[in-house]
Every structure is written in C-alpha cells, then in structure tokens.
Amino acid sequence: MDQSFIRVAAVQMDCLLGNKQKNLERAYALIKKAVRQGAQFIVVPELFNTAYRVEDDDVELAEAIPGTTTDWMVETAKEFNIVLVGCILEQGESRGIVYDTSLLVTHEGIKGKYRKTSLWDQEKVRFAIGDDFPVVDLGWGKVGMQICYEIGFPEGARILALKGADILVYPSAFGKARFYAWDLATRSRALENGCFLIASNRVGTEKGETTFAGRSRITNPKGEILSEAGEDNEVILADIDLKEVAKQRREIPYLRDLNKKLVFGHFN
Template sequence: MVATNEFKVAAIQMNCELGDKQLNLDRAYGLISEAARQGAQLIVLPELFNTGYRVEEDDVSFAETIPGATTNWMETLCQEFNITLVGCILERINTQGLIYDTSVVTSPEGILGTYRKTHLWDQENTRFKKGESLPIFKLEWGNLGMQICYEVGFPESARVLALKGADIIVYPSAFGKERLYAWDIATRSRALENGCYVIAANRTGTEKNETAFGGHSRITSPQGEVLAEATKENEVIIADIDLDKISEQRRQIPYLRDYNSSLFANELKKIALLNS
C-alpha cells in the first residue's frame, strides 16, 4: 500500500450465525473481497463477527488465542488483497477461564496490535475481563484508535485516543436496534468533538429471538458528516477520506487545543477519592 493522505476505507455490516465460525468467515470473506475490489485499504468488521454475539454459554470454547485461527485468517486476507483489516473476536489468555472482547488490526505484515474492550455492556461484565489500556497504532497512512460497540457512548475514551494522535477511531459493534437513537448521535459526536474520522461497523439480525441488532454502520467525517451509511443486512459501505481534513477541522473548532487536561485530571482524582 502506498502512503497517502487520501484513501478509501470500508465498514462491513453483516449478520452472523451463532457459533458457526466457518459460515461467518465465508460471509466475511465475500464482503471483504467486495470492499477490496472497490479500492478500500482499511476495512472494519463488526464485533465478534466470527462467532456471533450471544454465545455466552460457549465463550470459553469459542475463544481463541492471538495469534490464532481467526487472526491467521485475517492476515491471509490482508496479504491476498493488500489491505489493513480490523476484526473483533473472543480472546483466550493463558489464565484459564479469562476471556476478553478484543479488537485486532492486521496487515500484510501480520498482527499490528490488539485492543481489549474496557467498558463492558450489561451481561458482558460477567462474560469478559476488562481491558486496561487505550493504545494508538501507528500505521503507514496514519494513527488508528480502536474502541468497541458500547464504548461509542464514552467520549472520554475517544478524547484520550485523539489527544494521543488518533486520525481514525474504529468501532466494531453489535449495537442494539432498541438504542439506535444513541448510535445516531454518538457516532457523529465522537467524530466532531475530536476532529477525526469514525468508522463504525455494526451487526444486523436477531439472536436467540430477543437480541436485535441495529445496523446503520457508518463512516463519519471530522465535521460529523455521515459520508456513508449501510441500509441492508450484508453490505459494504465505502468512503474516500482525506487526512488533511483532520487538521483543517481541528483548526476550525479547536477542541483538542483548548482542552483543559489539568483541570479534568484534578477533578477525576477528586471523584476517585470520593468513590474509594
């Protein structure tokens, strides 16, 4: 891939079959190949795309090490299509029984980094262990920050990533249809308030006859403009992005320049002491 400030990115919106890894990988492969044919260099998949979301009874058996089978598959696709790929899976570590909800970024060179979900939604608090860091990944075209699903509603995390230099923040998601009003506002707000691009790849479908996913995957500009939005079950959305627009927007509305980090650091320390 040639380094440039202008390139195409993609979000993949897909339905997943609970527990059927091969079917899900095959479906994802078709959508990834479509995105690559359209010129996308960075492609983002939904949360737990390889297993489905509501596999809580089988978290331990479905979880994989990193590197492992699914990340090896991701690397192979990156080499085949010359892309950078973000996917989110159940991660198993050496400590028996501990599972993370983990986002992985791969390229033709291999695994570039991982991010473990730090803010867990509802029953995820009994399924997963919380991550404890907000890393930035320096890629050849810019800096990538990763969050997962529910975390789109936590402006503090996105702000930290932006202050660390994130040009693009990605949100692999299994976001519920019932709360699409929050998704609509938050996906635009995280982009606007940080002057960065947001790629939010969401699920569709219903699992266990009770968990309905909202779709509406989006690619959002630093001005909070929705550049592309998905409307179908298994769909690829593509947008052209220009990293020069980031500095332009951050000069237009200098939220990051004017952010009073010492004030908030002190206030958060006070809150922590009150709650300890």
Template sequence: MKLGKIKVAAVQMGCILGDREANLRKAETLMGEAIKAGAKLVVLPELFNTGYRVEERDVELAETIPGPTVEWMQVLARRHNLYLVAAILEHGLTKGIVYDTAVIVGPDGLLGTYRKTHLWDVESIRFTKGEEFPVFQTEFGTIGLQICYEVGFPEGARVLTLKGADIILYPSAFGKAREYAWKIATRSRALENGAYVIAANRTGTEKEVTEFGGGSCIVNPWGEVIDEASQEDEVIVSEIDLQEVIDQRRRLPYLRDMNKSLFAKEYR
C-alpha cells in the same frame, strides 16, 4: 507517515451463532466488495466470527491471538495489501478468562490488539475488562480502536485522539433498541475529536431476543455522515482525506482549548 487520501470500508452483516467457518466465509465474500472498490482499511463487526449471543460457549469459542481467525485476517491483509480490523473472543493467559478484543492486522502481519474496557450489562459477567488504550501507526494515519458500547463513552475516544489517533474504529454489535444513541454518539465522537469514525455494526436477531441495529457508518471529522448502511448484509466504501483532520482541528479547536490539567485533577 504521510497523511493523505485512502478508501475505507465498513462491513455490516448478520452472523450464524457458533459457526466460525460459515461466518468467515460470509465475511470474506462481503469483503470482496470492499476490495474490488479499492478499500485499504476494512472494519468488521464485533464477534463477527462467532455471533454475539454465545455466552454459554464463550470459553469454548474464544481464541488465542494469533489463532485461527487472526491468521485468516493476516492472509487476507497480506494478499490484498490492506488493513483489517475486527473484534473477537480472546482467551486470557489465565484459564477461564475471556476478553472481547479488537484486532488490527496489516500487510505485514499483526499490529496489535485492544481489549474492551467498558462492558455492556451482562458482558461484565462474560468478559474481563481491558486496561489500556493503544494506538497503531500506519502509512496513512494513526488508528485508535474502541468496541460497540464504548461509542457512548467520550473519554476513550478523547484519550486515543490525544495519543495521536486520526481515525477511530468501532467494530460493534449494537442493539436496535438504542439506535438513537448509536446515531448521536458516532457523529459526536467524530466532531468533538476532529477524527474520522468508522463504525461497523451487526444486523439480524439472535435467540429471538437480541436484535441488532445496523446503521454502519463512515463519519468525517465535521460530524457529517459520508456513507451509511441500510441493508442486512452490506458493505459501505468511501474515500477519506486525512488532511480534513488537520483542517477541522484548526477551525474547531476543541483539542487546543481543552484544559487538560483541570480534567487530570477531576479524574485522579
């Protein structure tokens, strides 16, 4: 693995509730902009294929992994020689169990999954919590996955960083009512870990109640926003330089100076 420069993209989009085929078509169209711009890592929002407020249909709309959506992701990743990340509803092995799961695929197929570990409000009724924090090796750097609400929990991003993550991805369906938290947290997770953060959020309103905040962003290791989306359906693309990860961690040595043994005692 050689650290270097790579173009990355976040897809911001509204979704049609319960219509997987329509959402996949829309996502593929938007992704076309990222591909045309040369992006080799593309992040889609949380539950982009089904919409978020499908709680009465969670079991019906959940998929196995691999399944229809992941197979669609694999085809695109292979065709365009890129890495693609999204979060979807996943069937557990036990009937009736559903996870909110981020999936990462590359040109050679499925790299792995991450099941959301911190659930927002009534998600605790809808979904089962994940219990692991895997990282994924690519030719340009190590990737860690979190989902939406978890941007407000620094522990997950820190664990991924200590496992080697250079880039932390957040497929999200984050609400507009807490837009202020989104802005602070995305910048903070990048700065405190010396990592790039790519956060792809939803837009639109579902069931006339749930309004999503947009604000998809690419943040560098210094906590500076490189690019930020401002329209309902928009793709942002930026070139990132993984050498910046090393430079920031040397000049702002939070990771070196962290007293790991102290926190190990506190969190046992």
C-alpha cells in the same frame, strides 16, 4: 499507503451462532466485495467470527492471539493488501478469562490489539476488562480502536485523539432498540475529536430477542455522515482525506483548548 487519501469500508453482516467457518466465509465475501470497489482499510463487526450471543460458549470459542482467526485475518490482509480491523473473543492469560478484543492487522501481521474497557450489561459477567488505549501508527495515519457500547463514552475516544489518532474505529454489535444513541454518538465522537470514524455494525436477530441496528457509518471530522448502511448485509465505502483532520482541529480546536489537567486530574 503513504498518501493522505484512502478509501475505507465498513462491512455490515449477520452471523451464525458459534459457526466460525460460515462466518469467516461470509466476512471474506463481503471483504472481497469491498476490495473490488477499491477499499484499502476495512472494518468488520464485533465478534464477527462467532456471533454475539454465544455467552454459554465464550470460553470454548475464545482464541489465543495469534490464533486461528487472527491468522485468517492476516492472510486475508496479505491476499488483498489491505488493513483489516475485526473483533473476536480472546483467551486471557489465565484459564477461563475471556476478553472482547479488537485487532488491527496488515500483510505484515498483527499491528495492534485493544481489549474492551467499558462493558455492556451481561458483558460484565462474560468478559474481563481491558486497561489500555493503544494507538496504531500505520505511517500514513494513526488509528484508535474502541468497541460497540464504547461509542457512548467520550473519554476513550478523547484519550485516543490526544494520543494522535486520526481515525477511530468501532466494530460493533449495537442493538436496534438503542439506535437513537448510535445515531448521535457516531457523529459526536467524530466531531468532538476532529477524527474520521468508521463504525461497523451487526444486523439480524439472535436467540429470538437480540436485534441489531445495522446502520453502519463512516463519519468525517465535522460529524457529517459520508456513508451509511441500511439494515441488511452490506458494504459501505468512503474516500477520506486525512488532511481534513488537521483542518477541522484548527476550525474548532477542542483538543487544543481542553484543560487536560483540570479534566483528567479529577480521576488521578
């Protein structure tokens, strides 16, 4: 992939609590559906292999990286010749430590890993906090990863854009009760950074109390929604032209005009 045009997809899916085999089967079917429609870059939701509300089993379900699920991701990327982004429970270096971690893989293997830095509610008890904002250079474009709740934090997205990201990806398990935040943030993060944004969300209800919003989105650098899902298992696609990134950043030069010393100097 060395062209500026690329077809991207977000996989929106329900998951079964703790059932990795069934969840990977579901993800595979939806990925295959996206590939049949020409997708070259595909994002699946947060904790797509385990489901989200598995807090009692985080340690047992967490995997080393590389590990079983990341091997599956790489093999899937090889089979379909795609770039695949997904988010899993990662075993930390120390026993009992778990991270909420997003990965980007290609047919060549794992190209990037990001550990969630802004944790929602009980995630502060479940997970350790990441400490880096990597950007993955794929040759044809650069990708920055965030996860779910972080779509409401401009800082991470801005750091990634300043590091060169053209595309921001958000594997998510975002709740329906706060859809109003998702609605604004999925457009705002794209506009203020002049990036394409792919937000892949969960659907369904877990433990009878956590209902996910769905409404996965692909957004252009102007903050316009190119494609949006409903509230069922679904695949959405869009053709993007990375030349629009530079064009929008000249149209409204937020990154150029940002006083980085003033803004970031307050946090040193």
